[in-house]
Amino acid sequence: MPFADLDKWIHDYPLLDPVMKLKPVTWINPYRKKMEEITSLPVNRQDMQDAEELWKRFAPYLAKAFPELRSTHGVIESPLKAIPELQKLLNANTEEPIEGSLYLKCDNELPVAGSIKARGGIFEVLHYAEQLALESGLLSENDNYEILAGDKFKEFFHQYSIGVGSTGNLGLSIGIISAKLGFKVSVYMSADARQWKKNLLRSRGARVLEYSGDFGEAITEGRQKTIADPKGYFVDDENSKFLFLGYSVAAMRLKKQLDEQKVLVDDDHPLFVYSPCGVGGSPGGVAFGLRQVFGDNAHCFFVEPTHSPCVLIGLVTGKMEKVSVHDFGIDNRTEADGLAVGRPSAFATAISKLLISGIYTIEDNELFRLLYMLGKTEHIFIEPSATAGLAGPQRIASTDYIQNNDIDPSHITHIAWATGGVFVPKEEMNSFYQKGKFLYQKGVSMVG
Numbered sequence: 001m002p003f004a005d006l007d008k009w010i011h012d013y014p015l016l017d018p019v020m021k022l023k024p025v026t027w028i029n030p031y032r033k034k035m036e037e038i039t040s041l042p043v044n045r046q047d048m049q050d051a052e053e054l055w056k057r058f059a060p061y062l063a064k065a066f067p068e069l070r071s072t073h074g075v076i077e078s079p080l081k082a083i084p085e086l087q088k089l090l091n092a093n094t095e096e097p098i099e100g101s102l103y104l105k106c107d108n109e110l111p112v113a114g115s116i117k118a119r120g121g122i123f124e125v126l127h128y129a130e131q132l133a134l135e136s137g138l139l140s141e142n143d144n145y146e147i148l149a150g151d152k153f154k155e156f157f158h159q160y161s162i163g164v165g166s167t168g169n170l171g172l173s174i175g176i177i178s179a180k181l182g183f184k185v186s187v188y189m190s191a192d193a194r195q196w197k198k199n200l201l202r203s204r205g206a207r208v209l210e211y212s213g214d215f216g217e218a219i220t221e222g223r224q225k226t227i228a229d230p231k232g233y234f235v236d237d238e239n240s241k242f243l244f245l246g247y248s249v250a251a252m253r254l255k256k257q258l259d260e261q262k263v264l265v266d267d268d269h270p271l272f273v274y275s276p277c278g279v280g281g282s283p284g285g286v287a288f289g290l291r292q293v294f295g296d297n298a299h300c301f302f303v304e305p306t307h308s309p310c311v312l313i314g315l316v317t318g319k320m321e322k323v324s325v326h327d328f329g330i331d332n333r334t335e336a337d338g339l340a341v342g343r344p345s346a347f348a349t350a351i352s353k354l355l356i357s358g359i360y361t362i363e364d365n366e367l368f369r370l371l372y373m374l375g376k377t378e379h380i381f382i383e384p385s386a387t388a389g390l391a392g393p394q395r396i397a398s399t400d401y402i403q404n405n406d407i408d409p410s411h412i413t414h415i416a417w418a419t420g421g422v423f424v425p426k427e428e429m430n431s432f433y434q435k436g437k438f439l440y441q442k443g444v445s446m447v448g
Contacts, residue, residue, distance in 0.1 A: 006328065013316050019361070020328050022306045026360040026395050027316060033354045035295045041351055043245060045292045051123065051245040052252060058126050060146040065180050068111045076118050078106045080257040080415070085377035090394065098393040100412035101263075104374075105254065105273075108382040108421035113173035115338070115386075115420030116247070116282045121164075121173030123246025124235050129157060129181050154182030161186065163226030164235040165219030167278065168193040169338045169420050174235050175206030188222030190215045192333070192340045196425050214332050215279070215341045216324065237279050238321065239347045247285025251293045254415075263413055270297045270407055274392030275417040276385050277302035277359070278341040280311045284348030284355075286417065291355045299405075301396060302352070302359040303388035305334035305367075311352070312359045314344040320353075321346040335364045336385035338420060360395045362388050365439050372436025381429050382421035389416030 010017045018025050059074030069076065083104050091097040107116040133139035133148070138156060147153065161184040164174040171187035178185035186207045189198060191214065198208045211218045219237060226234040237243065258265060265271045271294055275283035280302070287300035304312055307330060314320045324343045325332050332342040370387035374380050393414045396402065402409050421429070 009317070009328075015316055016313070016328065019306075019309055019313065019316075020330065022330070022363075024306055024361050024363055024366075025312075026358065026399055027312060028358040028399060028401050029315065029353070029356055031315070031353050032357055035291060038354055041288075041354070042347070043241060043248070043288065043351070047245055048248045048252070048289055048292060052249045054127060054130065055123070055249060057130070057141065058145050058148075060144050061148045062112075064146045064149045066112050072111075076111055076122065077253055078108075078110045080105055080254065080261065081378075081380070082261075083374070083378050083380070086374050086390070089373055089377050090390075094394055096394045096397050098397070098414065099409035100272075100393075100414055102393060103413065103415045104378075104380065104390075105250075105415050105417045106380070107250075108380075108386050108418040110422075113169070113176055114423035115169040115172065116250075116417070117169040117173040117420075119250055120240075120243035120246035120282055120285060121170050121235065122177045123249075124240060124242040125162065125174060125177045125181065125183075127242050128162070128233055129183075132157070132160065148181065157182035158184060159231055160184070161226065161229050161232045162235065163188065163222045163232060165215065165222035165237065166190070166193065167215050167218075167337050167340050168197045170235075170237055171206075171208075172197055172201060172423070175201040175208075176204050179205035186222070186226070188218040188225075190218040190340070192337045194337055194428070196423075196428065200423065216343055237281055238343070238345045240281065240345075241347060243281050244285040244288065244348055244351075247282045248289035248292070250286050251289025254290070255293050258413075265294050265297055265413065267297060268408070269411045269413065270299055271413050271415065272299045272301070272393065272396065273415045273417060274301045274303055274389030276336070276339055276388040276419050277304050277311050278308075278339045279343075280345040280348040280352060282419070283417070284345065284352040287355050288351055299357040300355060301357055301389075301392055303392065304359060304361050305336050305339050305385075305388075306361045306363050307334045308332050308336075308340050308342065309359075309361050310341050311344040311349055312361065314349050315353055315359070320344060320349050336367055336388065338383070338385040339388070358396070358399075358401065360392070362391055366391060368432060368436035369440045369443065370436070371432055372440050375433050375436075380418075381424075381433065382418045383424050383429075384432060386419040386421050387416075389418070392416060
């Protein structure tokens with residue numbers, strides 16, 4: 001372990017003490033900048049708009065390749081739903097009531113891949129496929145991309161291989177779209193990935209390789225083996241600009257949904273968004289997009305399991321991707337499989353440092369309680385990791401963040417970003433629900 005003198009680390013960064021004891025903490029980011037203060041980032045608004053244009057070019061292909069996208073003409077998007085009944089139940093169980101309005105961004109319903117990874121993962125593979133097809137002369141940007149569904153393109157893409165390391169959901173998105181296009185695709189999965197995700201990938205034509213270790217081992221092995229192939233392309237969750245940009249487009253789509261629902265976002269009506277965080281790519285991309293679209297009126301918070309607080313540790317210590325949770329004696333074992341990450345993304349975390357408002361950590365049992373409460377009140381069923389944002393409004397209200405920013409709490413629009421769930425097998429979802437019900441009732445009886 002590289003950090004022998006943990007006492008000195010705790011002295012310098014006192015928050016590490018409860019973090020290492022696996023206690024839930026809330027950290028307000030002192031490095032957040034106003035948009036006018038940010039002079040340069042490795043990506044910009046034009047990059048985000050270019051990403052949206054690529055999505056538009058591929059829409060005819062996606063509509064042809066995936067029947068579930070025909071009704072949306074090839075657009076992969078999820079609904080934004082008000083969840084007032086859950087808000088009432090949360091308020092009935094706390095001394096810190098949620099003021100303002102509470103919404104769920106339902107990326108648990110995203111078609112094709114069933115999670116937020118349908119944004120970044122599918123985008124990066126489409127970007128790579130377009131690049132190969134344009135360079136070969138088989139495709140021009142003026143073509144109707146529906147032609148990519150033909151055998152000629154599948155045979156062309158089959159010369160190339162794609163690899164990715166994953167705890168589950170990113171692997172699903174990469175595996176499904178890569179195999180559909182014709183690529184040879186290998187998904188290197190960590191021990192905590194759910195069996196049903198491995199089975200689904202194999203059924204769609206992806207090769208799945210399993211590792212006994214965590215995400216770090218899977219991504220290292222995947223990177224080495226993919227790069228060894230001269231025609232191999234590795235989707236690098238720790239360093240990818242294109243994953244990040246794929247996620248960022250969600251902010252432009254969200255603005256349209258807020259406008260349609262007549263939800264105002266301005267200086268007096270801020271937006272608070274709570275995103276489950278693994279390596280940091282998807283919440284980082286969303287946060288980047290939200291700050292581009294809504295400026296300083298977007299307040300973005302990440303959520304990590306108490307056993308996998310990798311982005312929190314990276315930002316608190318300033319060591320970013322150079323530290324792992326294991327360096328601090330934390331085991332990286334959580335039932336929130338998509339969030340079971342020991343080391344943060346180098347690319348995304350450096351950007352998020354300037355953009356996000358804070359991070360809080362949450363215990364696994366709380367994820368299950370929230371899963372049950374959401375299902376009971378709103379009849380929406382999501383996987384445990386996707387419930388993490390639902391605790392956000394109360395966690396941030398218990399700090400002085402709202403007061404320090406001179407915000408009227410009754411004017412806040414809260415959005416919990418639900419990251420996955422629609423593909424979870426019914427029997428597994430029922431098991432999650434029953435566990436959450438038991439924990440919820442146990443908690444209520446202890447209070448009563």
